[in-house]
Amino acid sequence: MTSIDPSAEFADERQLQTTPENSRAWWFLGSLVVLRNPEGAPRVPAVIEMTFPPGGVAPLHVHARLNDDFYLLEGEMAVRSGERTLVARPGNYVSLPHGVAYTTRVTSDGATKVLLVHNADNFLSLIERSAPIAEELRLPEEGEGTLDMDLLMKLSVELETPIIGPPMDEDEARAIVRQNPAVS
Numbered sequence: 001m002t003s004i005d006p007s008a009e010f011a012d013e014r015q016l017q018t019t020p021e022n023s024r025a026w027w028f029l030g031s032l033v034v035l036r037n038p039e040g041a042p043r044v045p046a047v048i049e050m051t052f053p054p055g056g057v058a059p060l061h062v063h064a065r066l067n068d069d070f071y072l073l074e075g076e077m078a079v080r081s082g083e084r085t086l087v088a089r090p091g092n093y094v095s096l097p098h099g100v101a102y103t104t105r106v107t108s109d110g111a112t113k114v115l116l117v118h119n120a121d122n123f124l125s126l127i128e129r130s131a132p133i134a135e136e137l138r139l140p141e142e143g144e145g146t147l148d149m150d151l152l153m154k155l156s157v158e159l160e161t162p163i164i165g166p167p168m169d170e171d172e173a174r175a176i177v178r179q180n181p182a183v184s
Contacts, residue, residue: 014040026131027145030056032138033127036115046124048116052077052106053139057167060103064160066120068096075112078176079104080168087180088114101164105173111139122159130155 015022015038025034028050036047052075072088079086079094081102088094088104096102106112118124130152132145156163168176 014038020137023137025134025137026127027134027140028127028131029058029147030140030145032134032140033131034134034137035124043121043124044119046116046118046121048118048124048127049073049113050116051111051113051139053111054106054109055170056106056112058102058104059163059167060101060165061156061161061163062101063096063098063123064162065098066118066122066161067098068094068102068116068123069118070094070114070116073113073115075106075110076108076177077104077106077112077114078168078173080172080176085176085179087177087182089182103165103168105168105170107173107177123161126152126155126159126161129159 018036018038020034022039023034023036024039025032027033030053032051034049034051036049037043050070070088070093072090072092072094074090076090077088079088079096079102081096082100086094087107116123130147132147134140134145153163
């Protein structure tokens with residue numbers, strides 16, 4: 001029987017948890033992105049908390065190898081993945097398959113917060129290499145967190161997450177919500 005010395009120092013001195021105060025964060029396309037993986041912990045699965053403002057959008061894009069899985073914590077968003085549509089609401093877990101283009105739009109009056117769980121780190125790398133570090137853990141104000149769109153487009157292709165079109169517009173998002181009413 002092997003005994004463990006509880007007074008022995010850890011061979012692995014990495015951070016064991018994150019808090020809002022010790023997490024890395026960026027402003028990306030009008031959203032706040034917070035990496036929830038502890039510093040020094042494995043990058044995969046990448047656990048990323050994203051907060052979108054009312055009306056916030058993701059452009060039409062596709063993940064070549066990454067399934068975009070997220071759990072909706074707060075708010076509401078319309079999603080179009082290929083020809084399929086849905087409304088994500090608090091408590092919903094959404095799994096968008098790799099290789100299928102999708103776009104989203106926040107449809108709630110307040111901010112929408114999602115927890116992404118990714119089986120690869122290429123989206124995280126895209127954010128790290130293109131987005132400015134968030135000065136505070138809040139949504140960026142108009143003019144804050146401006147991205148170099150040429151760099152973003154180049155990196156999105158390099159990191160196998162190409163942006164291929166505009167985000168869904170408000171009319172399409174409203175139509176998706178009408179087709180998928182909330183169940184009480």
